[in-house]
Amino acid sequence: xxxxxxxxxxxxxxxxxxxxxxxxxxxxxxxxxxxxxxxxxxxxxxxxxxxxxxxxxxxxxxxxxxxxxxxxxxxxxxxxxxxxxxxxxxxxxxxxxxxxxxxxxxxxxxxxxxxxxxxxxxxxxxxxxxxxxxxxxxxxxxxxxxxxxxxxxxxxxxxxxxxxxxxxxxxxxxxxxxxxxxxxxxxxxxxxxxxxxxxxxxxxxxxxxxxxxxxxxxxxxxxxxxxxxxxxxxxxxxxxxxxxxxxxxxxxxxxxxxxxxxxxxxxxxxxxxxxxxxxxxxxxxxxxxxxxxxxxxxxxxxxxxxxxxxxxxxxxxxxxxxxxxxxxxxxxxxxxxxxxxxxxxxxxxxxxxxxxxxxxxxxxxxxxxxxxxxxxxxxxxxxxxxxxxxxxxxxxxxxxxxxxxxxxxxxxxxxxxxxxxxx
Amino acid sequence: xxxxxxxxxxxxxxxxxxxxxxxxxxxxxxxxxxxxxxxxxxxxxxxxxxxxxxxxxxxxxxxxxxxxxxxxxxxxxxxxxxxxxxxxx
Ligand SMILES: Cc1cc2nc3c(=O)[nH]c(=O)nc-3n(C[C@H](O)[C@H](O)[C@H](O)COP(=O)(O)OP(=O)(O)OC[C@H]3O[C@@H](n4cnc5c(N)ncnc54)[C@H](O)[C@@H]3O)c2cc1C
Numbered sequence: 001x002x003x004x005x006x007x008x009x010x011x012x013x014x015x016x017x018x019x020x021x022x023x024x025x026x027x028x029x030x031x032x033x034x035x036x037x038x039x040x041x042x043x044x045x046x047x048x049x050x051x052x053x054x055x056x057x058x059x060x061x062x063x064x065x066x067x068x069x070x071x072x073x074x075x076x077x078x079x080x081x082x083x084x085x086x087x088x089x090x091x092x093x094x095x096x097x098x099x100x101x102x103x104x105x106x107x108x109x110x111x112x113x114x115x116x117x118x119x120x121x122x123x124x125x126x127x128x129x130x131x132x133x134x135x136x137x138x139x140x141x142x143x144x145x146x147x148x149x150x151x152x153x154x155x156x157x158x159x160x161x162x163x164x165x166x167x168x169x170x171x172x173x174x175x176x177x178x179x180x181x182x183x184x185x186x187x188x189x190x191x192x193x194x195x196x197x198x199x200x201x202x203x204x205x206x207x208x209x210x211x212x213x214x215x216x217x218x219x220x221x222x223x224x225x226x227x228x229x230x231x232x233x234x235x236x237x238x239x240x241x242x243x244x245x246x247x248x249x250x251x252x253x254x255x256x257x258x259x260x261x262x263x264x265x266x267x268x269x270x271x272x273x274x275x276x277x278x279x280x281x282x283x284x285x286x287x288x289x290x291x292x293x294x295x296x297x298x299x300x301x302x303x304x305x306x307x308x309x310x311x312x313x314x315x316x317x318x319x320x321x322x323x324x325x326x327x328x329x330x331x332x333x334x335x336x337x338x339x340x341x342x343x344x345x346x347x348x349x350x351x352x353x354x355x356x357x358x359x360x361x362x363x364x365x366x367x368x369x370x371x372x373x374x375x376x377x378x379x380x381x382x383x384x385x386x387x388x389x390x391x392x393x394x395x396x397x398x399x400x401x402x403x404x405x406x407x408x409x410x411x412x413x414x415x416x417x418x419x420x421x422x423x
Numbered sequence: 424x425x426x427x428x429x430x431x432x433x434x435x436x437x438x439x440x441x442x443x444x445x446x447x448x449x450x451x452x453x454x455x456x457x458x459x460x461x462x463x464x465x466x467x468x469x470x471x472x473x474x475x476x477x478x479x480x481x482x483x484x485x486x487x488x489x490x491x492x493x494x495x496x497x498x499x500x501x502x503x504x505x506x507x508x509x510x511x512x
Contacts, residue, residue, distance in 0.1 A: 162464065162465065163464075199460070203460075204444075204460075204461060204462030205462070206444075206459070206462055206463070206464045207459070207460045207461070207462065255457075255459065255460065257459050257490070258490070261490065337491075338486070338489050338491070341489040341490045341491070342485065342486070342488060342489045343485065343488040343489070344485050344488075406465065409465065409466050409469050410465075410469060412469055412473055413469055413472045413473060413476070413483065413488055414485060414488065415482065415483075415484060415485050415488075
């Protein structure tokens with residue numbers, strides 16, 4: 001038996017004990033998380049199990065994780081964020097982050113689908129509460145477990161969230177809408193799409209609104225295929241998204257600038273980061289199992305990979321602290337538009353995204369270095385190819401350079417004097 | 424001695440005139456028009472804050488650095504006024 005085969009055999013024996021992230025309920029991201037219900041953990045675990053089972057096929061075939069999304073529906077996790085009064089569970093951001101983390105370990109594409117759906121729902125919950133149409137939509141999301149997608153990215157604009165070319169063209173009580181949406185994750189599987197556009201055809205490019213379109217109203221004409229390095233299961237094809245005769249009541253009443261600042265950017269950075277944290281944790285779990293197997297094979301020595309493992313574990317802990325801090329900051333600012341709209345908050349949340357995405361990539365790379373060929377190969381208990389390819393999307397998903405330049409601009413006016421233990 | 428500096432909406436308009444994302448529009452703005460709706464972007468709003476700090480020799484504290492403080496000419500005037508007036512010397 002060569003070394004690799006021996007290692008695999010050992011790992012399989014170790015894996016007969018609970019495998020990392022599979023049968024042990026994942027450690028909560030927030031130590032003091034209000035994660036009460038074992039039932040919630042159980043629901044989350046069941047979905048993660050389904051997601052893990054199909055993750056390789058979803059990745060290989062670049063197909064929608066239909067089984068895992070069906071499991072999310074069966075466990076009624078798509079509606080958890082909706083207020084109880086509208087049929088949901090009123091789950092907070094930390095709880096959703098837990099699900100993202102758990103799914104991120106099992107199948108990052110499923111984790112990202114869940115994250116993106118909940119980011120859209122966050123905008124509905126935060127900014128749609130006073131609009132009867134959007135309240136009814138929330139009720140339907142909870143009741144029928146509808147899947148909500150996002151169309152912000154646009155041909156000619158790219159990832160610049162706060163500018164649009166397309167516009168709402170209202171006539172009387174209805175409007176028409178057409179967008180060259182170059183990336184809509186799971187667009188072909190979405191029940192609802194929230195899209196940005198200019199308020200009217202003469203509006204400035206930054207004078208945007210967010211419109212909710214339902215699948216019986218919109219048409220999607222595919223313009224590009226999502227054949228990518230990683231995150232293949234998000235099926236983020238390009239489409240021309242078009243709809244006509246849509247009631248103007250479906251336009252969210254708040255300016256998109258406020259929606260972006262107060263719910264969408266924060267929710268995106270926190271939930272995406274939680275998925276990436278899941279990927280990094282999963283990779284490091286594999287590296288640890290590998291190092292432990294090596295240690296058992298050569299008693300009395302500390303395997304060389306253990307040093308790198310120690311280093312990466314410290315990075316993982318720092319990454320976790322960064323995301324937890326962001327979650328706490330977000331939850332403390334809830335209900336205060338001034339706090340949510342402040343420059344300090346924007347900078348802090350931008351930093352969560354850039355830090356978490358950068359660290360996640362480096363942690364997975366270190367994990368691969370520890371595991372070596374067994375990680376580079378597909379189909380071993382230590383394979384890290386999918387994790388590496390998936391995590392490489394993190395710095396690109398709203399380019400870190402774009403975010404840094406936004407932060408650089410904000411830093412021109414921010415004043416110091418923050419506290420250590422406060423936000 | 425108490426120094427009082429009256430901030431007029433004309434002072435604010437002059438400063439707004441130098442902000443690229445609002446260029447050419449300032450004369451047509453009412454005191455209550457939402458500047459963000461008129462095209463003020465986040466880059467432009469920071470440039471505006473910097474220009475106001477320079478012009479009035481003030482520094483906006485963090486708690487005033489938000490959208491509502493800079494949303495309209497009237498809001499800017501009141502934000503600036505809370506900082507410059509009164510100044511005890
Ligand atoms: C897995 C995944 C799923 C996605 N799902 C969706 C979705 O469902 N809906 C959706 O609308 N979008 C989605 N996106 C797109 C995403 O939101 C961004 O729009 C996209 O990642 C930006 O793509 P881009 O590289 O073309 O960036 P662009 O923003 O066009 O920028 C291109 C490059 O230019 C540079 N650059 C641009 N602007 C600046 C600047 N101001 N400062 C410095 N450098 C700059 C950067 O290096 C950047 O990489 C998804 C992306 C990923 C990876």
